[in-house]
Amino acid sequence: MKQITVENLAQIFSLKILAGEKHLHKPISQSRVHRPGLEFVGHFEFFPTERIQVLGRKEVTYLHKLSHEERKMRIGNIVHYHPPCFIVTAEEEGLTYLKHHCTEEEIPLLITKKPEATSEFIANLEAYLANVLAPELSIHGVCVNVSGIGILLRGKSGVGKSETAHTLIGRGHRLVADDVVVLKKISPQTILGTHDEKTKEFLALRSIGLLNVVRLYGQKAFQEETRISLDITLTKWEKDDLNNELDHDTQYSEYMGVKIPSIEIQLQPGRDVAGLIEAAVHNWILKKQGYSAAEEFIQRLEEEYKK
Structure with missing residues (x-):
């Protein structure tokens, strides 16, 4: 099985690095990715912390609508688990707060070079990971x-x-x-x-x-x-x-x-x-x-x- 890191993904999928440049060596071990949803409202019982976390327009829009304090708490609860990285498929505008959290917790934050359908991006990413990480x-x-x-x-x-x-x-x-x-x-x-x-x-x-x-x-x-x-x-x-x-x-x-x-x-x-x-x-x-x-x-x- 090949070893793959966050840096490899950034190169292969032409992802822009927003935060965590010094921590791109983190290994990827899971072929499935995760879109946090329940975790934003406090349910962490089945949170797959070892997976890449993907934030699409739906998740980013929800975060933008929160108050500063509530957003700080919601994101803080997730980054506390130190997933290998976050990948955003929506617009970069307004993500300063997410950059701050990822920088503090030393988690790479990446974004697609242009907004794209999250489901399509996830399908391509999981297909690639399934192949590379296969026994x-x-x-x-x-x-x-x-x-x-x-x-x-x-x-x-x-x-x-x-x-x-x-x-x-x-x-x-x-x-x-x-x-x-x-x-x-x-x-x-x-x-x-x-x-x-x-x-x-x-x-x-x-x-x-x-x-x-x-x-x-x-x-x-x-x-x-x-x-x-x-x-x-x-x-x-x-x-x-x-x-x-x-x-x-x-x-x-x-x-x-x-x-x-x-x-x-x-x-x-x-x-x-x-x-x-x-x-x-x-x-x-x-x-x-x-x-x-x-x-x-x-x-x-x-x-x-x-x-």
Whole structure:
């Protein structure tokens, strides 16, 4: 998991610093933010003090309408808990009192460079934080996006993962990561696959060397991250070890507590592995839509038997 500070947020979201310039090193540990409301009227039982506090037009307008003494008390009660920072999405005019409180309590106070919809800002901020603060796991393999579906390709070294990815790129699909795949758990059901920065855009092919897929094939050949939907293991061909059933129970791999449907594809000279992966992806899409080719085939057999 990456470390992120208030200063990082100020740079990424182009926020203006109004107070607490010397305390921008404060770490951010929570992906959710908070809009204080009940806290302004004295209810602190469930106040998430470790979250970023966002003040929109609604909160700022309320504070402006208070008397000097009442406003001092309301804000003083909140800053007493020392949240990591305050971010204002409303007009800067009239915020002198808030600057004073944040300066006294050594809390960074930031503001968007122009007023914007608070709900939209929070959505963007939480999406960014969820990604950056997500639990991570690095695994050996290749990650590609095939027809909009994120795929993990795993297998022993030299089995042909990178070569298969190269063939898929030639068919219009996208590389996400080669050799080291960084998995991020951004929700209880969602794993994102991405690269580790050092290998970004690179694909290593035996006998050829290192390729930069963007330089060779254009930006369409690369994608920063993708939601992992299938885990495909490439294995060597084993005679009499093929599953020829009409259908079989879905197998799963598990990463950080999230189950991902998994299949095994055996390799043999002349076998179109990239084509099989495309078929697996499209079949997975149909299953998600409620269609099963095996069920339809069995139904046809039953109808024929009844004749």
